[in-house]
Amino acid sequence: MTGGQKLIVIGNGMAGCRVVEELLARAPDLYDIEIYGAEPEVNYNRIMLSPVLAGETSFDEIVINGRDWYEANRIALRSGEEVVGIDRAARMIATGKGRRVSYDRLLIATGSLPFILPVPGATLDGVIAFRDIADVRRMIETSKGGGRAVVIGGGLLGLEAANGLRTLGMDVTVIHLVDTLMERQLDEAAGFLLRRELESRGIEVVTGASTEEILGADRVEAVRLKDGRVIPADLVVMAAGIRPNVALARDAGLACNRGIVVDDHMRTSDPAILAVGECVEHEGQVYGLVAPIWDMCRAAGDTLADRQGEGYRGSVISTKLKVTGVNVFSAGDFAAGDDREEIVFRDAARGVYKRLIVADDRLIGAVLYGDTEDGSWYFNLLREGESIADTRETLIFGPAFAGGAAADPNAAVAALPDTSEICGCNGVCKGTIVNAIAGKNLTTLDGVRAHTKASASCGSCTGLVERLLVLTLGDGYNPAAVTPVCGCTDLGHDEVRRLIKAKELKSIPAVMQELEWKTSCGCAKCRPALNYYLVCDWPDEYADDYQSRFVNERVHANIQKDGTYSVVPRMWGGMTSAAELRAIADVVDKFSIPAVKVTGGQRIDMLGIRKEDLPAVWADLGQAGFVSGHAYAKGLRTVKTCVGSDWCRFGTQDSTGFGIRLEKFMWGSWTPAKVKLAVSGCPRNCAEATCKDVGVICVDSGYEIHFAGAAGLDIKGTEKLGLVHTEDEALEHIVALVQMYREQARYLERIYKWAKRIGYDEIRRQIVDDAERRRSLFARFVFSQKFAQVDPWSERVSGKDKHEFRPLAEIGMSQAAE
Amino acid sequence: MENWIEIGALSDIPLRGARCVVTPLGRIAVFRTAADEVYAIEDRCPHRGGPLSQGIVHGAAVTCPLHNWVLSLETGKALGADEGAVRTFALKCEGGTLFIDMSAMAAVAAD
Numbered sequence: 045m046t047g048g049q050k051l052i053v054i055g056n057g058m059a060g061c062r063v064v065e066e067l068l069a070r071a072p073d074l075y076d077i078e079i080y081g082a083e084p085e086v087n088y089n090r091i092m093l094s095p096v097l098a099g100e101t102s103f104d105e106i107v108i109n110g111r112d113w114y115e116a117n118r119i120a121l122r123s124g125e126e127v128v129g130i131d132r133a134a135r136m137i138a139t140g141k142g143r144r145v146s147y148d149r150l151l152i153a154t155g156s157l158p159f160i161l162p163v164p165g166a167t168l169d170g171v172i173a174f175r176d177i178a179d180v181r182r183m184i185e186t187s188k189g190g191g192r193a194v195v196i197g198g199g200l201l202g203l204e205a206a207n208g209l210r211t212l213g214m215d216v217t218v219i220h221l222v223d224t225l226m227e228r229q230l231d232e233a234a235g236f237l238l239r240r241e242l243e244s245r246g247i248e249v250v251t252g253a254s255t256e257e258i259l260g261a262d263r264v265e266a267v268r269l270k271d272g273r274v275i276p277a278d279l280v281v282m283a284a285g286i287r288p289n290v291a292l293a294r295d296a297g298l299a300c301n302r303g304i305v306v307d308d309h310m311r312t313s314d315p316a317i318l319a320v321g322e323c324v325e326h327e328g329q330v331y332g333l334v335a336p337i338w339d340m341c342r343a344a345g346d347t348l349a350d351r352q353g354e355g356y357r358g359s360v361i362s363t364k365l366k367v368t369g370v371n372v373f374s375a376g377d378f379a380a381g382d383d384r385e386e387i388v389f390r391d392a393a394r395g396v397y398k399r400l401i402v403a404d405d406r407l408i409g410a411v412l413y414g415d416t417e418d419g420s421w422y423f424n425l426l427r428e429g430e431s432i433a434d435t436r437e438t439l440i441f442g443p444a445f446a447g448g449a450a451a452d453p454n455a456a457v458a459a460l461p462d463t464s465e466i467c468g469c470n471g472v473c474k475g476t477i478v479n480a481i482a483g484k485n486l487t488t489l490d491g492v493r494a495h496t497k498a499s500a501s502c503g504s505c506t507g508l509v510e511r512l513l514v515l516t517l518g519d520g521y522n523p524a525a526v527t528p529v530c531g532c533t534d535l536g537h538d539e540v541r542r543l544i545k546a547k548e549l550k551s552i553p554a555v556m557q558e559l560e561w562k563t564s565c566g567c568a569k570c571r572p573a574l575n576y577y578l579v580c581d582w583p584d585e586y587a588d589d590y591q592s593r594f595v596n597e598r599v600h601a602n603i604q605k606d607g608t609y610s611v612v613p614r615m616w617g618g619m620t621s622a623a624e625l626r627a628i629a630d631v632v633d634k635f636s637i638p639a640v641k642v643t644g645g646q647r648i649d650m651l652g653i654r655k656e657d658l659p660a661v662w663a664d665l666g667q668a669g670f671v672s673g674h675a676y677a678k679g680l681r682t683v684k685t686c687v688g689s690d691w692c693r694f695g696t697q698d699s700t701g702f703g704i705r706l707e708k709f710m711w712g713s714w715t716p717a718k719v720k721l722a723v724s725g726c727p728r729n730c731a732e733a734t735c736k737d738v739g740v741i742c743v744d745s746g747y748e749i750h751f752a753g754a755a756g757l758d759i760k761g762t763e764k765l766g767l768v769h770t771e772d773e774a775l776e777h778i779v780a781l782v783q784m785y786r787e788q789a790r791y792l793e794r795i796y797k798w799a800k801r802i803g804y805d806e807i808r809r810q811i812v813d814d815a816e817r818r819r820s821l822f823a824r825f826v827f828s829q830k831f832a833q834v835d836p837w838s839e840r841v842s843g844k845d846k847h848e849f850r851p852l853a854e855i856g857m858s859q860a861a862e
Numbered sequence: 863m864e865n866w867i868e869i870g871a872l873s874d875i876p877l878r879g880a881r882c883v884v885t886p887l888g889r890i891a892v893f894r895t896a897a898d899e900v901y902a903i904e905d906r907c908p909h910r911g912g913p914l915s916q917g918i919v920h921g922a923a924v925t926c927p928l929h930n931w932v933l934s935l936e937t938g939k940a941l942g943a944d945e946g947a948v949r950t951f952a953l954k955c956e957g958g959t960l961f962i963d964m965s966a967m968a969a970v971a972a973d
Contacts, residue, residue: 227898231897302957379895379899381922381934382922382923382934382941566920568932591877591918592918594927595927599916603913603927605910607912847881851881851889852881853869853883854883854885855886857886
């Protein structure tokens with residue numbers, strides 16, 4: 045017996061059938077039910093398509109409701125029959141088979157459509173989406189011939205497709221528009237770990253790349269990126285996103301924005317019509333994950349059964365990536381903010397990253413990588429919104445710790461048995477360390493390292509060793525021997541530099557993860573330092589992170605107190621000409637530059653230039669042959685010279701020529717702090733070389749090289765490095781010295797401070813006495829210059845970083861006052 | 863009354879970066895954080911008037927390029943030991959397009 049009302053469900057997917065299940069549980073006899081599905085299948089679990097693709101399960105196993113379910117509940121299933129129109133006035137639907145069927149109530153559950161990039165070639169054979177079982181079958185079919193697949197989109201769906209195709213034996217490349225994989229679910233650090241894992245499985249990941257065209261005659265052959273790269277492909281999977289499938293509802297005149305607009309009871313603008321799932325928009329939100337959809341289905345079930353339920357109130361969502369062996373979990377809101385506190389836990393050895401975001405003593409977001417066991421526990425805390433004030437200290441350790449007596453993180457270490465290994469690199473266990481501390485009266489980390497080797501290699505167990513010191517010595521342990529880089533880490537600059545090399549860390553997220561940074565994306569102190577260290581250590585591999593540079597190095601000019609900029613073109617060795625001076629005069633006139641000054645480094649400084657004018661100023665200067673003078677850089681600034689043997693009656697060597705040669709050799713290099721050079725043609729020293737970072741005094745017998753001078757905050761005469769006889773030798777010594785400084789100094793540490801710290805004799809030993817070492821330092825500098833010597837001004841005149849110099853928008857008085 | 867004005871696309875602002883909007887009453891800095899959240903604040907540090915849009919963005923804060931004050935993008939208040947605040951503006955992002963609520967600005971103009 046049924047109540048005689050007719051319910052038609054458009055969409056035989058997860059949401060549509062779930063509503064029917066909810067309805068049957070509440071009011072089994074209220075309606076005659078008919079379900080229309082465009083796909084010729086029974087109702088299956090779409091989110092399990094990835095495991096089907098990866099061969100871990102079969103289609104039969106992901107069927108939710110087989111034909112017997114439809115029969116038992118007297119539901120008419122019209123699979124393969126698409127609904128093509130809704131006549132709301134007549135309460136009838138029209139199908140692709142030309143039938144018209146009347147309804148009393150209609151449920152729209154049309155889901156979403158894959159977003160196909162509108163690029164040339166998108167309709168070629170071999171370009172598919174990853175949305176239904178037919179797509180999966182095509183992928184499996186194509187993979188039988190091996191070959192290459194390109195997946196466009198590094199989100200949840202794209203990565204699951206990539207992993208599946210790789211498992212099927214294809215060579216897979218993932219192309220992703222932004223720098224972080226799954227950027228909507230993960231932060232940079234977790235994205236880095238995920239990328240590393242996928243790469244270790246043989247999946248190539250190309251980030252920051254956008255697709256320009258899909259190439260092929262009648263079948264796909266390759267994908268071309270905007271930057272010109274061409275990636276061969278036998279199969280292209282578009283997984284760049286989904287959009288709600290609202291065409292039917294919109295044509296029927298129902299209110300739609302991005303999705304079909306529904307109220308808390310899942311009613312559309314027509315009360316006889318309900319909608320649920322990925323096709324709807326509730327309170328401005330569109331959902332693409334299953335958990336919120338189940339909540340919607342409950343609300344729709346109530347409405348259809350004419351019950352007064354709580355309705356749907358929006359959802360907090362969590363995500364898990366379904367790639368076997370990769371554990372990623374994210375939930376809630378994980379952006380940083382100052383009313384928010386973050387708790388970060390990193391275990392580099394296990395590849396674990398956990399980040400909890402807390403606001404007002406409540407957990408509001410979580411990102412877990414590597415160890416996601418506690419994901420559902422955190423997700424509960426997040427949804428319940430309970431106060432975590434009492435458990436905050438140990439929250440990051442999960443439920444195993446929470447509420448127990450062991451509220452002290454040290455307790456976890458105290459509880460370890462003596463035989464448990466602390467230092468994996470050197471195989472040192474807890475008992476050995478504790479005995480060494482007690483037996484040898486050790487009080488410092490260095491002491492433990494010297495006697496046991498624990499934490500002396502990769503350093504990732506330093507935290508554990510320190511806890512053992514605390515446990516054994518109590519207040520007798522005073523850790524603060526090294527000044528940390530900043531509040532984001534306990535490590536000092538030297539330690540960070542050593543570990544970047546030792547662990548081959550090649551990106552800022554990699555450093556932060558492996559060295560267990562305490563914040564998720566660092567601060568204005570550590571980011572520029574890390575960026576420099578990476579540029580210096582991996583000149584050919586590291587992609588300079590401009591957003592981690594101080595504004596001067598981002599816009600290649602010096603910011604002034606009023607927000608304008610000053611511009612200093614390079615005048616090699618301080619030499620100039622009438623043509624150059626005329627060009628400068630013309631620029632000053634044309635842009636009404638308010639001040640022009642001669643600098644202490646023998647250059648001309650134009651001050652008070654508006655940021656928007658910078659590219660045009662550089663264009664004009666470039667016409668006259670000028671390049672950037674890097675007067676803003678932690679890098680090679682100026683080489684000051686005297687006129688030397690060219691003109692001076694006392695000059696002993698061509699100091700001007702050598703200064704120009706040095707400057708042409710070294711310009712563009714980034715250094716820990718600014719580097720200023722000078723070459724004087726005789727001991728009268730008119731170029732003031734003996735207060736420079738590196739100075740040369742020419743004498744009859746050759747070149748006296750000086751270093752570690754200062755004439756700023758501190759005043760200090762240079763130290764003498766040595767005397768060499770030829771210009772070539774002088775160049776090699778100076779370049780090697782600067783390279784040694786680049787590789788060893790702390791960020792913002794000038795040469796004189798670095799040299800004093802490590803010892804003048806040590807520098808002489810490495811640069812003067814050890815010829816082999818000197819030559820290898822020289823060779824590394826030369827290699828690095830291949831990537832550094834690009835004039836930043838001409839790059840920007842040609843359009844690089846255009847956004848830096850233009851306002852995003854200009855708002856007129858009338859608009860603003862409306 | 864809100865007054866939403868379109869100012870451009872989210873993708874026009876670099877991640878962990880900022881762009882300016884020029885208005886009759888001064889510049890507004892529009893930030894995009896690593897977490898892809900956007901904020902708009904007055905582009906004028908309360909300390910010495912430095913252009914905050916030129917600073918390094920970290921978390922939901924920016925460090926002024928002139929003297930390293932750190933300001934919250936959410937509240938506009940100086941963080942740490944410094945005291946001061948800048949005006950904040952409401953932003954919304956719809957389908958990748960950014961809109962700023964200029965009603966706060968109109969209120970200033972009316973004063």
